[in-house]
Amino acid sequence: MTSPPLSAVLWDMDGTLVDSEPYWITAETALVEDHGGTWDHEQALQLVGLALEDSARAFQHAGVRMSTGAIIDHLTSAVMTRFATDGIPWRPGARELLAELREAGVKTALVTMSMRRMATTVADLIDFDAFDVIVAGDDANRPKPFPDPYLQACEALGVDVADAVAIEDSPNGLRAALASGAASLGVPHMVSLEGVGAHALWPTLAGRTVSDLASVRTARDHRGGHR
Incomplete structure (x- = not known):
């Protein structure tokens, strides 16, 4: 039996999910x-x-x-x-993509260096059950750019990090995602992500689908990034 194309999506919060x-x-x-x-x-x-x-x-x-x-x-x-x-200042396309993931049964985690009390506040303000797991700054063994937050999220979700896609807007966050072994998607907002090594760079999440996210994992595998 082959593994599903996308086991989980791991969301950074500030600048990726919300324009905070x-x-x-x-x-x-x-x-x-x-x-x-x-x-x-x-x-x-x-x-x-x-x-x-x-x-x-x-x-x-x-x-x-x-x-x-x-x-x-x-x-x-x-x-x-x-x-x-x-209220929540959503990044373009983020709410729609997150809702589609939930409807498709894909596991999701919020992986942020903000404090847990802020992360849970944001999650609670979303008008649907958005995340299976939250790993916040005060939960992480080591902060981004170390891979620990993403590895902790995947352990809590019960998935192999290699089967997950992480979405990030900052170089530090993207380095953490890459170091974890996740397929890593950069969606730049306030700073450039050129040259950091993302498996894919999208200018926006607007109009993107679950299938598009699965293609990021496929692109990572084709580049030899699957460990």
């Missing part, structure tokens, strides 16, 4: 300015896809006089407030 990066940047800029520093767009882009602990250290270097944990809690709460007041 502007929320983060607004909260980060306000935090640094409240402590007398400056924070520009280029500095913000350097943190896209970075573990929150690493981001917190960058803010400390910019003059924020708070502990790493306090910075993470403050920013998480600020972004969660935006979700609560404004």
Whole structure:
């Protein structure tokens, strides 16, 4: 018996599933300015896809006089407030593709470096049962770009990571997906993914289908990436 063409799809959250990066940047800029520093767009882009602990250290270097944990809690709460007041800012095509996966019976996981309380808030705001598993930043053994979050998600789902497709918008996240052995799809948003090594790069998820995602795994296998 051959394995199904697509056992699971592993979704990054910020910038891939939801367009939350502007929320983060607004909260980060306000935090640094409240402590007398400056924070520009280029500095913000350097943190896209970075573990929150690493981001917190960058803010400390910019003059924020708070502990790493306090910075993470403050920013998480600020972004969660935006979700609560404004709703989910879906990335184009993401909700439709996620719903199609659920209807097709494909397992799904949310794999994010945001805190679990934020990840579960986003999942709870979706108007259908979107994810079988959530692996958040405070769950991961090691953060992206290490493969651990994706490997943990596949273990929890009971699938071989080689039979899964991971969707990412940042170089760090894409490196984690590639290192895990998953077929890795890049959908760039705020930063370029050229040269990172994605098995496929799509400009958008709009109009894409379950069959299209299965083709990413096929492309990975044809390139010799199946381990």
